Amino acid sequence: MTPDTMTKISAGLETAFARHGFATPSVEDLRDAASVSLRTLYKYLPSRADMVLAALQHRHQRYLAHLFDGLPPNTAPDTTPETALTHLIRRVGSWMQTETAHGCLFHGAVAADPQNQALKDLLQRHKAEVAQRAASVSSLEGHELALLQIFEGLTQTWALHPEASIKTAEHLAGLLQAAKDQART
Template identity: 60%
Template structure:
């Protein structure tokens, strides 16, 4: 990705995250990206491409924020992942998952559905690898998604609940 594409994608992500997918006009998106309309359309020739670029930027930022520099010990890695997801929710998007919101805004879009599936799949795979819970990707994704979706209602309590569920996943029968 070029520096210009990164700049545009970051601005688009910010606009869609703060205003949703329907509200921002093309002029609003141009302003958020900090480029001319011609440059915006050169790099993202349609609104659908703008949404995909924004979500790709978000995908990379999320993976970096949640998974980079995790502790090597599996229990500590699990605690760190769930804590970092809570921090992400508190600082980035207190109203839920932007990927799910994008699919809800355009449910017939195959590229959006594929990006959602890739994002969630990578999250589950990285969480399983970091925590030594390979084979429990679905369970980990349910915990992480539950934290994300419950955050708007319960805030910090969701991290504590996710930590308890993660502990139970690591220690079945206890």
């Protein structure tokens, strides 16, 4: 398995599932989205479940890169844990604006195949890693669940209230930071 071929397939599948959902695309549609032959598609990913997992694993890596790559370090002169969290919230908003306005693709995959334990495990790993990394850059270790709820609320309300959802998430993050700061004193 060559990494370039697998990346190409996974990227194409991610795009197809994000645009059309998990039930609609036929195998031929998925083959076309992956830009490979049906034989190659099945060689790398022998089942539809494998295709969904590969697409979501690819999306997981892209999402982490979008949120955390190039984030100003807390050691930068004008960067505090609060501003790092604000940057993250705005990056979630920009992801929603450019990638999807329909909520979380990971939740959509689990909803489409609720008995698939591998999908549930990937959803849990994805959310945990985002929350853990967000807590680390914002100095909110121990508040991962609260951060996850802020991010999840943002992604779920985005379709109805794009700008207001960002402002609300920033406000809630500020309250969380203030509560943490107050608990230390």
